Amino acid sequence: MGKISDDWLHAPRIYVENTRGHDPSYEVTAEHVLRNLPVCRPAELTCRYSDERNIESLRRADILIAGKLDTSLISREAKSLKIIQCTSAGVEKYAPLEWLDPSVALTNASGVHAEKVGEFALMATLMLHAHVPAIATKQRHHRWSRTLRGTSAGCRVLIYGVGALGGAVAKRLHSAGFHITGIRRSGEPVESVNLMTTPDHFHECLPFTDVLILACPLTSATSGLVGASELAALPEGASVLNIARGGVVDHSALRDALESGHLSGAILDVFEKEPLPPNSELWDIPNLMIFPHVSADAPEGYVDRCLEILADNLARAKAGRPLRNVVDRQFGY
Known part of the structure; x- marks a missing residue:
């Protein structure tokens, strides 16, 4: 213009x-x-x-x-x-x-939304690192099962979409000791991101990711970005946080990865249909926590x-x- x-x-x-x-x-x-x-x-x-x-x-x-x-x-x-x-x-x-x-x-x-979403993502990522979604699932089934976890120092986070929100997330997580890899279209470096790359290297990064954070806009390029093959490429025990848009993730593939135990947990704050219908299968998927689109508000x-x-x-x-x-x-x- x-x-x-x-x-x-x-x-x-x-x-x-x-x-x-x-x-x-x-x-x-x-x-x-x-x-x-x-x-x-x-x-x-x-x-x-x-x-x-x-x-x-x-x-x-x-x-x-x-x-x-x-x-x-x-x-x-x-x-x-x-x-x-x-x-x-x-x-x-x-x-x-x-x-x-x-x-x-x-x-x-x-x-x-940057300040709020950075705070939320720090909370959610620490929860994923500590396997809180799995603990919450065990609580619903009255199961006492102790799993010890170390500190977050060195935990590998991949943020897809390092714009205003992703940058705020990186800043918070970096200060907590997480190792941050970022993906953005330009590939330009961002403070607090240890390694920045571009979308064409997304699949190469997945095997080295403990927590995958989605913070990108929903476009034709990101619709269905994370499906069965992407989740399978993550290491066993990895986890997913979606604060982007619901359409970025294939929820059926996410269900399968959680039910099989390949993923240790996931937190979703965004959905294709909101409010999430009471009969949605997402409510009952093990090791999945649902937030009612509150991460950025x-x-x-x-x-x-x-x-x-x-x-x-x-x-x-x-x-x-x-x-x-x-x-x-x-x-x-």
Whole structure:
């Protein structure tokens, strides 16, 4: 995206769309916008729920702030937009981005979850290292069975997807003594990652991995990334943590690997269908712990952190600098 014309930057028309009934911690109010966008004075500020839209205001809007995007409506009606600030980090549901005018920048909330997800991943990885999922399974069956484990120092972790979240995970785990190998598309080094490589070397890394952590976006390249062959390539007794998206892992293959004892445990925080249905077989798989998609959500100050991204981008646009958190049309994140 080229330099944005600055005639609207000082007084943009802003349209905010919330979802009725959603957690109020994630509702964007006019107060939030005015407090967090000191770089401009909105000429128009409209805050509505998706079931009571003001279409005329949407048509005039330069900026759209929303957690859920009605892509057909935006494509059809919102012809004046310059920036869409999505308050969600994951935007795979909107791909491909053919609905988005090339002149409009779609930015996401990548990075706002980093501190919380790093903390969660440290907890979950320590649990996997200590075989806590297996201990929890034994508890359900009233079985006392002691298995001693050493410290985490030197335990080999492979993080697939070292972006904002994966980088935060690496930082936390490195400080606890884990040895970190990272995989990212660019292959560029990241602090706290001992060895960085690219996706084409994923399978080569698996035999040397004690804990596999998935922190990547869901794209055509990562859908079904971890299946039976990948799990079989892990050493016996290895474990898996998924904080990416449910579609990254073949759950049938994961079940087989856990039931056979090849994997010592797994922790899942994301699922293809959420809430996870009560009749899902995942609930009863041995040595599997289920978290209800809570790894990245820290509601206090969430909206403020999202709007800080927008404020920074408005300042960048005024200075003719590239925007950050822009969703890549080719890769979908």
